[in-house]
Amino acid sequence: MSDETSDFPPKTRASSSAKSQRIEEYASAFSEFPVLETRVLSVLRSLPAEVFADFAADSTFAMRLEDYQPGKGSKMFMPLPSSGCEVSRCVVLRKKLDRAPEDFALYIIAHELAHAFLRNGGWGEITDKEEAADALALSWGYPKAKLRWF
Numbered sequence: 001m002s003d004e005t006s007d008f009p010p011k012t013r014a015s016s017s018a019k020s021q022r023i024e025e026y027a028s029a030f031s032e033f034p035v036l037e038t039r040v041l042s043v044l045r046s047l048p049a050e051v052f053a054d055f056a057a058d059s060t061f062a063m064r065l066e067d068y069q070p071g072k073g074s075k076m077f078m079p080l081p082s083s084g085c086e087v088s089r090c091v092v093l094r095k096k097l098d099r100a101p102e103d104f105a106l107y108i109i110a111h112e113l114a115h116a117f118l119r120n121g122g123w124g125e126i127t128d129k130e131e132a133a134d135a136l137a138l139s140w141g142y143p144k145a146k147l148r149w150f
């Protein structure tokens with residue numbers, strides 16, 4: 001099934017708009033940080049259709065903004081560490097990615113989504129989960145970028 005956003009034949013219009021809506025829902029977790037939200041939108045829109053379909057079909061998939069600064073107060077009731085991720089397949093992104101260089105931020109977002117897609121496991125013959133996430137992110141068009149936390 002093809003679901004390319006760049007190509008809108010009438011018969012796929014309904015599923016494409018459902019996909020856009022779902023993408024906007026995921027990205028809305030980052031709405032306080034518009035640059036980050038835009039970056040998340042752009043990575044989600046670029047994912048292969050089968051990858052996005054896997055996330056969309058899984059109610060345990062979620063994206064969250066990192067929220068563990070002491071004294072800032074959690075907006076969620078969950079007392080767990082790592083930012084109110086009460087679901088098992090949860091991508092947590094740092095606020096810093098709003099200000100980080102574009103290539104680095106996109107790479108990190110894709111890498112974290114790759115972990116979620118791989119359920120924190122390996123990919124094919126790649127058993128190291130970090131290498132697997134990097135390889136999968138690269139296959140989506142996001143090469144590993146150097147860590148540059150300015």
Ligand SMILES: [Zn+2]
Pocket residue numbers: 111115129130133
């Ligand atoms: Zn990783």
